[in-house]
Amino acid sequence: MSEEASPTHTICPYCGVGCGVELDTESGLDLTGWHDNPVNDGSLCIKGMSADEIVEHEDRLTQPLVKGDDGEFHETSWETALSRVVTEIEDIVETHGPNAMAFFASSQLTNEVNYLYQKIARQLGTNNVDNCARLCHSSTVAALNQAVGRGAMTNSMDDLQEADVYWIQGANPAESHPVAFNNYFKQAASDGTFVIQIDPHENKTTRDADLHIANEPGTDIPLLNAVLKTILEEGWYDEAFIEERTDGFDELREHLATVDREAAAAEAGVDLDDLETAAERYATADRAAIFTGMGMSQHRCGTDNVQNLINLALATGNFGEPGTGVNPLRGQNNVQGNSDVGGLPGVFPGYQSVDDPEARDHLADVWGFEPPAEPGLTHVEVAHSGGDQIHGAFVLGENPVMSEPNNDEIVAGFERMDFVVAQDVFMTETAELADVILPAASWAESYGTVTNTDRRVQLMRPIETVYENTRRDFEIINEIGDRLFDEHWSYDGPEDAFEELREAAPIYRGLTYDRIDPDGLRWPCYDEDDDGLEYLYEDSFATPSGRGQFRGVGHTPPAEEPSEEYPFILTTARIEQQFNTGAMSTRSDLLNRVAPENFVDIHPDDAEELGIEDGDDVRLRSPRGEIELTAQVTDATQPGVLWTTFHYSDAPVNKLTNDALDPVSKIPEYKAASASAGEVAVEPVETTMVAEAEDD
Numbered sequence: 001m002s003e004e005a006s007p008t009h010t011i012c013p014y015c016g017v018g019c020g021v022e023l024d025t026e027s028g029l030d031l032t033g034w035h036d037n038p039v040n041d042g043s044l045c046i047k048g049m050s051a052d053e054i055v056e057h058e059d060r061l062t063q064p065l066v067k068g069d070d071g072e073f074h075e076t077s078w079e080t081a082l083s084r085v086v087t088e089i090e091d092i093v094e095t096h097g098p099n100a101m102a103f104f105a106s107s108q109l110t111n112e113v114n115y116l117y118q119k120i121a122r123q124l125g126t127n128n129v130d131n132c133a134r135l136c137h138s139s140t141v142a143a144l145n146q147a148v149g150r151g152a153m154t155n156s157m158d159d160l161q162e163a164d165v166y167w168i169q170g171a172n173p174a175e176s177h178p179v180a181f182n183n184y185f186k187q188a189a190s191d192g193t194f195v196i197q198i199d200p201h202e203n204k205t206t207r208d209a210d211l212h213i214a215n216e217p218g219t220d221i222p223l224l225n226a227v228l229k230t231i232l233e234e235g236w237y238d239e240a241f242i243e244e245r246t247d248g249f250d251e252l253r254e255h256l257a258t259v260d261r262e263a264a265a266a267e268a269g270v271d272l273d274d275l276e277t278a279a280e281r282y283a284t285a286d287r288a289a290i291f292t293g294m295g296m297s298q299h300r301c302g303t304d305n306v307q308n309l310i311n312l313a314l315a316t317g318n319f320g321e322p323g324t325g326v327n328p329l330r331g332q333n334n335v336q337g338n339s340d341v342g343g344l345p346g347v348f349p350g351y352q353s354v355d356d357p358e359a360r361d362h363l364a365d366v367w368g369f370e371p372p373a374e375p376g377l378t379h380v381e382v383a384h385s386g387g388d389q390i391h392g393a394f395v396l397g398e399n400p401v402m403s404e405p406n407n408d409e410i411v412a413g414f415e416r417m418d419f420v421v422a423q424d425v426f427m428t429e430t431a432e433l434a435d436v437i438l439p440a441a442s443w444a445e446s447y448g449t450v451t452n453t454d455r456r457v458q459l460m461r462p463i464e465t466v467y468e469n470t471r472r473d474f475e476i477i478n479e480i481g482d483r484l485f486d487e488h489w490s491y492d493g494p495e496d497a498f499e500e501l502r503e504a505a506p507i508y509r510g511l512t513y514d515r516i517d518p519d520g521l522r523w524p525c526y527d528e529d530d531d532g533l534e535y536l537y538e539d540s541f542a543t544p545s546g547r548g549q550f551r552g553v554g555h556t557p558p559a560e561e562p563s564e565e566y567p568f569i570l571t572t573a574r575i576e577q578q579f580n581t582g583a584m585s586t587r588s589d590l591l592n593r594v595a596p597e598n599f600v601d602i603h604p605d606d607a608e609e610l611g612i613e614d615g616d617d618v619r620l621r622s623p624r625g626e627i628e629l630t631a632q633v634t635d636a637t638q639p640g641v642l643w644t645t646f647h648y649s650d651a652p653v654n655k656l657t658n659d660a661l662d663p664v665s666k667i668p669e670y671k672a673a674s675a676s677a678g679e680v681a682v683e684p685v686e687t688t689m690v691a692e693a694e695d696d
Ligand SMILES: Nc1nc2c(c(=O)[nH]1)N[C@H]1C(S)=C(S)[C@@H](COP(=O)(O)OP(=O)(O)OC[C@H]3O[C@@H](n4cnc5c(=O)[nH]c(N)nc54)[C@H](O)[C@@H]3O)O[C@H]1N2
Pocket: 015, 016, 136, 137, 169, 170, 171, 172, 173, 175, 176, 177, 198, 199, 200, 201, 203, 216, 217, 218, 219, 220, 292, 293, 294, 295, 296, 329, 330, 331, 332, 571, 572, 573, 574, 575, 576, 577, 578, 579, 580, 671
């Protein structure tokens, strides 16, 4: 492995911005921003700054563990753990067929690990491999793929600074992508870029918004239909662009003829005047860029939501130039890469569809075996099929028991399986259910590449030592592949795997470790003279016809509407100081000091009616479960809407969320469930305990 002397240069393990960090191991582990990294120029957000805290954290898994008949975990050797994993997988495949196994790929891990991992699934004969993109931007990817050809950000952080208008809908970049926001977009905003934000909740992004439109959760389609119709009626669309580069505009126009703008604005709970202002600003700007996030994708109509944003950009000619496009800021540090390398049930590396015979032929050439043609199951479907189709699961660096909706059903699904193996750095809620736990080395100990939100492939270099008896993810997965297969499996290390990935995935073909070190390069990059693309679709789209595809969409309200028993809409999102299920971030003292516990935002009018005061313990209920957490009475949320986060395991909000799925992207509707809120009554038993304590 090519080692660097300390300091070591690598990439932050948290979000998809992909900030460079410098690790000094001269005396203990010291983390600072990597000043020469082109993404962050040395800046880090609070999560990045604290990422060293988890590397030698006392909770780290240190030894392979197997669950005994007593239901407890016992330490074992790597040999015993690995041979058990391999035998169990072989048994399941032999007894029930390869589609009885499910593989959870990890967007916290490198391209090389995930590339080998999805190859294991495919070499066994199943496409049951999926990653957190399913819970995240799968709707965005589906809509972008269909309408413009590639499921990735159309533009990049650098060129987006050139926009005159930002349209930010259902995303909170100031808190979810802080360095991108502070180093790139905030600067543009203070230099005059007009910022439109559409979000039911106020947040840090709102501080830089010139116009904040607070719609009701789940009403983005009628809202955008009113905007589109305004643009058409006022003649603010780009006729030449529509004519030269798109299909389906007449159908969109016909579809919008049925839309009543007043009624659509009322449905969204917003003023039509505001929508008209937003429409005019966006459509008449020279260059306008759209940002889309979880508020759009995590609905059962997530794909339609994003399609309507694409309609907006196509109608106004906002593609193929700096400062334009439709831009999903991606979630985990390598969610873009994991999807690029085939950690998805419907595509092989490089987004080659599993049902495309040419793609299978190509991969048969590279791999030496024909991969399966039938698309695999998606994340939530896997747990729901536990004990039925799915008999075994390999959970690599994910925590589905906390992250997937309607938790109790997910737990039940895993419990129905014959064998579960978890490979993680910490004992997660999912690992608790496993039969075998493989303790992995952490991000700082990893070697390989990761691909950030604007398609930049960067190298992660490891510190020299590996914690206790952990092993690097690459070594573990490579070893399992080696034990499972006699043929088509032999890798000397990450770079060797990357060389094969280049063969498998044409969009990565021009990338080599030498070329990407140290500044990274963006895909698509087809040969070694290609420097990658800053923004996509300059001359044509990547669809089969080369043209952008309009598709008018109608309103699909959330699967669950408020009722007498559950009068609120509950929506769940993120805060700046914690990350996803908290497996890593809630183990940082720094982050816990600033964001110690979960809370629910409730509007003052609702709080008054329910007799809830700021700081009270409240019980949230949905048709699926209940949790207790602290009330934060604030008009950041709107009447009728409860807003909370999913970061804390002691208030697991996914006990409440709805597992209704988008039929195309299969994403769950995390952003709208019906719920009730009430003060937690002081239990008599607590009173007694207090009384006893006082007596002592
Ligand atoms: N600090 C921090 N950063 C992170 C993460 C983290 O956990 N913490 N996670 C990473 C990951 S995996 C991801 S995917 C990204 C996600 O980053 P974002 O897309 O910013 O994700 P969220 O905060 O879940 O949701 C964004 C906004 O959607 C709003 N919203 C809710 N319902 C609706 C609706 O119906 N319509 C509209 N228009 N808006 C709605 C919420 O109020 C919220 O402000 O962040 C990444 N970065």
